[in-house]
Amino acid sequence: MHYLITILPSLLAGLKMTLGVFALTLIGSLPFGILVAVLQRSPVALLRGVLNGYITIMRGTPLLLQIVFVYYGLSLANLVTLPRFEAAVVTFILNYTAYFAEIFRGGLQAIPSGQIAGAKVLGFNRWQTLWYVTLPQVVKTVMPSVGNEVINLVKDTSLVYVIGLGDLMRAGNIAVARDVTLVPYLAVGALYLLLTILLTVLMRYVEKRLNYYQ
Amino acid sequence: MLTIKNLSKQYNGKVIFKDLNVTVADGQILTVVGPSGIGKTTFLRVLAGLTKADAGEISLNQHPLLLNENRTGAEVGVIFQDFNLFPQYTVFENITLAPRIVARQHRRVYQPQAEELLAQLHLTEQRDFYPFQLSGGQKQRTAIARALAMQPGVLAYDEPTSGLDETTTQQVVTVIKQLQQQGVTQIVVTHDRPFADQLSGAVLDFGTDVVR
Ligand SMILES: Nc1ncnc2c1ncn2[C@@H]1O[C@H](COP(=O)(O)OP(=O)(O)O)[C@@H](O)[C@H]1O
Ligand SMILES: [Mg+2]
Numbered sequence: 151m152h153y154l155i156t157i158l159p160s161l162l163a164g165l166k167m168t169l170g171v172f173a174l175t176l177i178g179s180l181p182f183g184i185l186v187a188v189l190q191r192s193p194v195a196l197l198r199g200v201l202n203g204y205i206t207i208m209r210g211t212p213l214l215l216q217i218v219f220v221y222y223g224l225s226l227a228n229l230v231t232l233p234r235f236e237a238a239v240v241t242f243i244l245n246y247t248a249y250f251a252e253i254f255r256g257g258l259q260a261i262p263s264g265q266i267a268g269a270k271v272l273g274f275n276r277w278q279t280l281w282y283v284t285l286p287q288v289v290k291t292v293m294p295s296v297g298n299e300v301i302n303l304v305k306d307t308s309l310v311y312v313i314g315l316g317d318l319m320r321a322g323n324i325a326v327a328r329d330v331t332l333v334p335y336l337a338v339g340a341l342y343l344l345l346t347i348l349l350t351v352l353m354r355y356v357e358k359r360l361n362y363y364q
Numbered sequence: 365m366l367t368i369k370n371l372s373k374q375y376n377g378k379v380i381f382k383d384l385n386v387t388v389a390d391g392q393i394l395t396v397v398g399p400s401g402i403g404k405t406t407f408l409r410v411l412a413g414l415t416k417a418d419a420g421e422i423s424l425n426q427h428p429l430l431l432n433e434n435r436t437g438a439e440v441g442v443i444f445q446d447f448n449l450f451p452q453y454t455v456f457e458n459i460t461l462a463p464r465i466v467a468r469q470h471r472r473v474y475q476p477q478a479e480e481l482l483a484q485l486h487l488t489e490q491r492d493f494y495p496f497q498l499s500g501g502q503k504q505r506t507a508i509a510r511a512l513a514m515q516p517g518v519l520a521y522d523e524p525t526s527g528l529d530e531t532t533t534q535q536v537v538t539v540i541k542q543l544q545q546q547g548v549t550q551i552v553v554t555h556d557r558p559f560a561d562q563l564s565g566a567v568l569d570f571g572t573d574v575v576r
Contacts, residue, residue, distance in 0.1 A: 268448030271412050272462035272514055273438035282465055286452045363451050364496040 157325045157334055164321030165341055171238055171307045171317065176300065178243035183250025188280065190255055201251075208248030214309050217241045221313040238310040246303060253295045257288035290360040297353035301346050308342075318342070365389050366518050366549060371420030373403070373410055380406050382575045384420070386568055388518070391547040393540065393565025397554060402570045404553045405445075408522050411551070412440045424517040438462065441511030443521040447503045449495040449510070455502075456482070456491045459509045467514065474513070481509040485539065501532035508539065512548070519543065520551040525559050537562050 190201050208216070221237040224230050232240065261284045269279040308319035322338035325331075371384040380403035388394045396404050409415035411422065413435030422429045424439050449458050456478060463474035482488045485505040490498060498506065504524060511519055521540075525533045533556075540550060540563060554560050560567065568574075 262448075264444060264446060264448040265450065267412075267414050267442075268444065268450070270414065270435075271438060271440065271442040272510070273436060273466040274462065275436070278465055282461060283450055290452070363494045 153329075153331070153333060154337060157321075157329075157337065160321045160325065161318065161334070161337055161341065164316055164318035164338075167235075167310075167316050168304075168307045168318040168345075170235075171242060171310060171315075172303055174239045175242040175246055175303060175307075178239070179246035179250050180296075182243065182247040184254050184285070186247060186251035187254035187258055190251065191258065205248045205251060208245050209252070213241070213245050213306055214312060216245055217309055218312060220244075234310075234313050234315045237313060238315055242303075242306070246299065249299055250296070253292050253299070254288060256295075257292040258284065260291060261287055293353070293357045293360055297350070297357070300349055300353065304342065304345050304349065365425060366551075367421075367423045368411075369421045369423075371407075371410065371422065372418045373406055373415070374418060375406075379576045381570070384574060388549055388551065388566070390549055391544060393544055393550045393552060393563050394568060395552045395554060395560040395563055395565050396568045396570060397557060397560050398570030398574075400555055403574070404555070404570055405522055407570070408442070408520050408551070408553050411518075411520055412442045414442075438466065438511075438514035439517045441514060441516030441519040443504065443507045443511060443519070443524060445522040445526055447495075447507040449503060449506055451495050454492045454494055455487055455498070455506050455509075458495070458506055459513050462510070463513050478509075478513060481512055484542075485509050499532075500528050501535055504528070504532075504536065505539065508543075512543075518549040518551060520553070522553050523555065524552060525554060525556050533559060 186201055186205070190198055192198060217238060220241045221232065221234065224232070265283055265287070266279055269283045274283065307317060310317050311320040311323065314320070318338055318341060322334045325334035366386075366388040368384060368386040372382045373380045374382075384407075386394065396407060398404055406415060410417045410431065413430060413433070416433060417431040420431065422431060427439075429435060429439060450461065453461060459478045459481060460474045463469045463477070464471075467474075479488075482491055485508060487502065487505055487509065490502055490506075493502075495503060495506070508519070524536050524540075528536065537559070540552065543550060550565075552560065552563060552565070
């Protein structure tokens with residue numbers, strides 16, 4: 151118990167970093183995911199092709215590789231050198247945007263065409279139809295899948311340790327190596343678990359709130 | 365006055381209608397009848413700008429309507445066969461959304477107008493209901509109120525009695541006749557001949573009057 155209290159400050163500092171990557175990724179990738187899903191319905195074939203390629207690459211290669219590539223690769227190629235935190239957040243946003251885009255694309259496809267026709271004859275333009283008619287319905291239908299990705303994201307943030315970012319996972323690693331005990335890992339696991347349980351409860355609540363209509 | 369001139373439409377080489385000419389005077393009812401699959405819904409969708417016409421002209425009060433997907437505005441109000449109400453909004457919100465967002469009306473304008481439509485269509489008690497909580501007839505009347513809120517030049521119905529029982533069908537007849545009294549121009553697409561007869565409007569029979 152006493153040992154736990156001594157390592158707690160470093161674990162909490164790591165947790166702060168983990169939450170930072172998590173929150174910024176969500177704030178960035180949710181709106182971009184919606185935007186990419188909408189643009190995938192564009193009449194411009196080139197745009198659709200580019201977006202499809204982007205999604206295929208992001209979903210078809212390991213996130214770990216993407217992080218290493220953005221942090222070390224771009225700098226080795228003399229393109230840009232991003233600081234660790236920025237590199238991690240940019241990569242996570244790029245990766246999660248692709249997953250969210252796929253989810254929202256499916257949701258948009260599932261909207262009956264009559265909803266769009268109904269809006270059109272009332273004079274709604276495309277963006278008004280999206281914002282007021284289709285998107286609210288999509289949000290409701292995709293909420294369970296979005297919830298899954300949010301939980302995955304919490305766990306995926308631990309991958310940032312490869313570029314030496316001081317997240318929760320790294321704080322645990324350091325304590326384990328220094329003190330030769332597995333207790334820090336147990337504490338780290340408990341913190342991740344606490345986080346995912348809290349988020350699960352929150353997502354359930356949001357789903358319930360969106361269930362006011364059928 | 366609604367004027368349709370030489371309107372033509374085909375799907376993959378199959379002529380649905382050709383050189384169709386119709387006029388509907390203000391406050392008149394035109395019933396469009398004919399068996400299933402003959403092209404009535406296609407005609408309504410072309411009128412509403414939802415389906416592109418191959419040729420022809422449509423004008424509403426001397427003002428031409430675009431006959432392709434670039435049509436904007438709400439001159440042709442449509443009551444769809446399955447209503448297409450917005451499920452996430454209440455009856456009141458369904459009625460006021462377009463006046464608020466599209467016509468950018470102030471609450472002082474759209475609210476009393478919506479309350480009036482609710483009263484006229486016997487929906488006051490359902491004001492805060494969601495579409496899934498409504499009966500077929502109530503959904504139908506909500507769709508009518510929603511279209512009327514944008515003051516369309518013509519109101520077009522697709523099979524308004526499908527799925528309704530006899531009592532509700534009679535209510536639809538009453539509503540359509542009331543709107544006629546108020547000067548609303550209406551086009552009623554239906555394969556229900558007895559219902560069409562009750563409306564005693566001009567008849568366009570797709571089975572016999574249309575060139576293919
Ligand atoms: N989008 C479409 N593409 C091809 N054919 C269509 C399409 N919509 C309708 N049709 C055809 O046009 C004909 C008329 O259909 P419709 O207008 O729905 O008839 P009605 O409303 O009188 O029952 C039918 O043969 C139908 O299969
Ligand atoms: Mg039909």
